Amino acid sequence: MEINRWLEENLLKVSKPTRYTGNEYNSIHKQVEKIKVHIALAFPDIYEVGMSHLGIKILYHMLNEQEDVYAERVFAPWVDFEELMRKNKIPLFSLESRTPLKQFDFLGFTLQYEMSYTNIINMLELSGIPIFAKDRSDGHPIVIAGGPCAYNPEPLADIIDFFVIGEAEEAIFDIIDTYRNFKKEGMDRKKFLEQVACIPGVYVPSLYDVSYNDDGTIYKIIPKKCGIPHRVQKQVIRNLDEAYYPTKFIVPYLNIVHDRAMLEIFRGCTRGCRFCQAGMIYRPVREKSVGRLTKLAKNIIEQTGYGEISLASLSTSDYSSLKELTEILTDEFRSCNVGLSLPSLRIDAFSIQLARKVQEIKKSGLTFAPEAGTQRLRDVINKGVTEKDLMSSARDAFLCGWNSVKLYFMIGLPTETDEDIEGIAKLAMGVVDVYRSVKGSARGLRVAVSTSTFVPKPFTPFQWESQISLSEIERRQKLLKTLLKSKNISYSWHDGRLSFLEAVFSRGDRKLGKVLMLAHGKGCKFDGWNDIFSFEKWLSAFKDAGISPEFYANRERKTDEIFPWEIIDAGIDREYLLKEREKSKKGITTPDCRFNRCHACGIMRLKGGGFCEAQNKI
Amino acid sequence: MKLRIKFEKADPVKYISHLDMMRTFERAFRRAKLPLAYSEGFTPHPKLTFSPALSVGVTSSGEYMDAEFYEDIPAQEVLSRLNSCLPKGLKVLQACNSDGKYNISQVNAALYTVTITGNFIKEDIVKAVQELLNQAEITVEKVSKKGIKKVNIAPMIHSIEVLGNNADEILLRMKIAIGQEGCASPDMIVKALGKPLSKELKIKHIHRKELYFIKEGNAMPPL
Numbered sequence: 001m002e003i004n005r006w007l008e009e010n011l012l013k014v015s016k017p018t019r020y021t022g023n024e025y026n027s028i029h030k031q032v033e034k035i036k037v038h039i040a041l042a043f044p045d046i047y048e049v050g051m052s053h054l055g056i057k058i059l060y061h062m063l064n065e066q067e068d069v070y071a072e073r074v075f076a077p078w079v080d081f082e083e084l085m086r087k088n089k090i091p092l093f094s095l096e097s098r099t100p101l102k103q104f105d106f107l108g109f110t111l112q113y114e115m116s117y118t119n120i121i122n123m124l125e126l127s128g129i130p131i132f133a134k135d136r137s138d139g140h141p142i143v144i145a146g147g148p149c150a151y152n153p154e155p156l157a158d159i160i161d162f163f164v165i166g167e168a169e170e171a172i173f174d175i176i177d178t179y180r181n182f183k184k185e186g187m188d189r190k191k192f193l194e195q196v197a198c199i200p201g202v203y204v205p206s207l208y209d210v211s212y213n214d215d216g217t218i219y220k221i222i223p224k225k226c227g228i229p230h231r232v233q234k235q236v237i238r239n240l241d242e243a244y245y246p247t248k249f250i251v252p253y254l255n256i257v258h259d260r261a262m263l264e265i266f267r268g269c270t271r272g273c274r275f276c277q278a279g280m281i282y283r284p285v286r287e288k289s290v291g292r293l294t295k296l297a298k299n300i301i302e303q304t305g306y307g308e309i310s311l312a313s314l315s316t317s318d319y320s321s322l323k324e325l326t327e328i329l330t331d332e333f334r335s336c337n338v339g340l341s342l343p344s345l346r347i348d349a350f351s352i353q354l355a356r357k358v359q360e361i362k363k364s365g366l367t368f369a370p371e372a373g374t375q376r377l378r379d380v381i382n383k384g385v386t387e388k389d390l391m392s393s394a395r396d397a398f399l400c401g402w403n404s405v406k407l408y409f410m411i412g413l414p415t416e417t418d419e420d421i422e423g424i425a426k427l428a429m430g431v432v433d434v435y436r437s438v439k440g441s442a443r444g445l446r447v448a449v450s451t452s453t454f455v456p457k458p459f460t461p462f463q464w465e466s467q468i469s470l471s472e473i474e475r476r477q478k479l480l481k482t483l484l485k486s487k488n489i490s491y492s493w494h495d496g497r498l499s500f501l502e503a504v505f506s507r508g509d510r511k512l513g514k515v516l517m518l519a520h521g522k523g524c525k526f527d528g529w530n531d532i533f534s535f536e537k538w539l540s541a542f543k544d545a546g547i548s549p550e551f552y553a554n555r556e557r558k559t560d561e562i563f564p565w566e567i568i569d570a571g572i573d574r575e576y577l578l579k580e581r582e583k584s585k586k587g588i589t590t591p592d593c594r595f596n597r598c599h600a601c602g603i604m605r606l607k608g609g610g611f612c613e614a615q616n617k618i
Numbered sequence: 619m620k621l622r623i624k625f626e627k628a629d630p631v632k633y634i635s636h637l638d639m640m641r642t643f644e645r646a647f648r649r650a651k652l653p654l655a656y657s658e659g660f661t662p663h664p665k666l667t668f669s670p671a672l673s674v675g676v677t678s679s680g681e682y683m684d685a686e687f688y689e690d691i692p693a694q695e696v697l698s699r700l701n702s703c704l705p706k707g708l709k710v711l712q713a714c715n716s717d718g719k720y721n722i723s724q725v726n727a728a729l730y731t732v733t734i735t736g737n738f739i740k741e742d743i744v745k746a747v748q749e750l751l752n753q754a755e756i757t758v759e760k761v762s763k764k765g766i767k768k769v770n771i772a773p774m775i776h777s778i779e780v781l782g783n784n785a786d787e788i789l790l791r792m793k794i795a796i797g798q799e800g801c802a803s804p805d806m807i808v809k810a811l812g813k814p815l816s817k818e819l820k821i822k823h824i825h826r827k828e829l830y831f832i833k834e835g836n837a838m839p840p841l
Binding site for chain 1: 630631633634635637638639641642644645646647648649651656662664674675703704705706707
């Protein structure tokens with residue numbers, strides 16, 4: 001085969017050839033001639049990033065359980081490989097069977113990060129698939145997308161045939177069934193799209209008309225045809241404990257970003273941090289049982305041989321039987337040298353005790369995320385952590401032998417002043433003082449402070465807020481840098497220009513498709529990668545398109561504005577978000593509804609109810 | 619208990635780096651539920667020692683590792699259990715107790731077969747090999763992180779044979795020095811061969827067949 005021979009002649013010329021060779025342990029191989037539905041699961045970043053994404057792993061194994069379905073993987077080729085592909089006119093191909101993407105039935109992109117959108121366009125181009133949905137015809141793959149960024153699908157509305165909103169585990173099989181019929185009956189593509197548009201959770205952007213007000217905001221989004229839903233409701237799994245979860249995970253050869261077994265312990269989070277999109281869109285909270293998790297963990301290690309297993313969720317400490325689970329798992333794995341890692345731990349004594357127990361096997365770093373520098377601002381964002389929590393946790397950690405901690409903050413949060421920035425520095429210095437009081441001196445201590453910039457996200461109480469200007473972002477970063485003087489403290493920050501673009505696309509509308517195409521034309525790709533990102537190219541793309549990025553990033557929205565993403569029903573009520581926004585302005589916190597009363601976020605009413613445990617409490 | 623295990627790294631896994639291969643074996647031992655011994659301390663490491671790294675893109679049927687186990691286990695069982703848990707292309711071939719054997723890291727020579735293609739006849743190559751072997755000094759440029767260095771690889775060549783040819787391919791068999799005390803590589807030698815011919819010889823495939831510890835003229839294979 002052409003691609004095989006080409007690979008043989010070219011793989012030694014590129015960095016990390018195993019990004020492109022496949023054949024990893026547990027990868028699935030089927031005969032392409034014998035299957036009916038061929039799906040390429042595409043991740044618009046390199047292998048090491050895409051292979052670390054849990055969602056794509058679940059889909060891969062779940063889809064391949066079906067005998068007549070073949071799901072394969074494809075990642076964005078790194079620039080050196082892409083250059084060779086273009087030079088030799090090699091089309092983008094799948095990892096397993098090395099089939100050109102053009103020949104697939106479906107091409108499904110995971111939307112994890114706004115700044116990977118240009119990579120989607122680049123991958124379509126490398127595949128020889130028309131980039132705009134309107135230019136694709138019956139012989140082309142159906143290009144679909146899902147993942148967190150699909151909650152505002154609009155910037156990609158011209159490119160993607162349809163989006164799957166929410167947890168795809170259920171909708172995907174309805175989609176495949178519809179497709180089998182479509183193939184059997186020889187329907188045309190348009191008809192197929194109209195049919196899938198009626199599957200709950202499916203959004204076909206070409207079937208909707210968007211009209212605008214004179215000021216550029218949205219006037220109306222309406223279906224073009226009768227029978228197409230007015231709003232698309234996100235899909236959720238009712239019983240996560242009984243839901244499919246793979247155990248024969250692919251074991252990569254390369255050292256990928258998260259090179260360990262991942263055990264998902266629950267979905268959703270009800271802490272209610274007001275900046276956090278994940279905390280809103282993944283509701284309700286659904287846990288897996290200790291029994292199921294123990295069995296899964298054992299199977300995963302047996303089938304993969306991984307030396308580390310990580311508990312995956314939005315907030316590990318919130319799993320109701322965490323102590324029991326970690327005790328069982330550490331006992332189970334002690335003899336075979338499998339370490340347990342507990343990411344996203346809350347800042348409290350219980351978590352440190354737990355981390356300490358777990359570290360009996362392997363020692364890794366500790367990360368605390370106070371998010372904001374002062375109590376006032378932490379109340380505004382509803383981050384229920386106090387300075388006392390942080391200091392006593394740090395003390396516990398140092399007493400247990402840790403000598404390095406990471407502190408994670410956001411700058412540019414609504415209402416932030418220089419006093420809050422100074423607060424960040426004070427907290428970091430406070431941690432150094434705690435270490436000194438425990439150990440007598442600050443020798444050997446490393447405190448790594450890192451900041452990202454607040455990006456207002458759809459479906460959060462801050463969705464109406466503006467992002468601070470780029471020059472202001474940079475001023476505050478500089479201010480913090482001058483304040484962090486201790487040699488025990490290092491400071492790193494997320495590029496403000498990237499945060500600005502993230503803010504544009506996270507709340508953008510379908511007019512931005514033009515900007516994406518222009519940016520792609522200027523060579524933008526891998527925008528999340530420092531060494532490739534070119535802000536100048538982006539600015540000139542906006543200029544050429546006649547679109548102001550500030551309109552999206554730096555404009556405070558009126559409370560009655562219709563948002564592009566409101567075509568999606570995330571199960572969270574607008575009234576609840578507004579109420580939370582008002583409370584934030586007054587610095588009033590909202591306690592976690594799992595341990596308090598229900599705050600009527602709306603998720604209880606999803607699909608006629610029965611999803612949220614909170615309803616039992618009223 | 620320590621076992622010396624011989625294994626092959628075939629075509630499907632030839633692009634895997636040495637480090638990635640070590641990790642792959644560690645995971646395979648765990649899948650096979652073999653009683654592999656680990657070091658003590660905060661980050662325990664499996665007690666596995668590998669023969670010198672094979673270049674990316676090169677296949678081999680003569681790679682070795684020493685594995686330490688915390689309890690006795692028959693060599694045959696180690697082989698069969700490992701082979702049922704290895705990815706396509708990695709295969710363990712032989713194993714026996716490594717007590718009293720020299721340390722695997724002492725290996726200092728390797729036997730390669732190299733398939734070359736190009737616009738030449740066999741006699742050209744035979745002649746070039748003869749001439750190369752008669753030279754007391756063969757200077758090649760080695761590129762490393764520190765820059766380009768000139769090295770004499772003549773003392774690192776133990777033997778070169780020209781084996782059969784079919785059509786426009788020629789098979790060379792070469793035994794050369796590897797390891798810490800100076801090493802040559804098949805690429806360097808093929809490049810040096812092409813020089814007097816003023817032709818570029820293209821390497822189609824390199825395969826490592828066996829490793830040796832050469833001491834006082836005696837070549838001892840690891841098993």
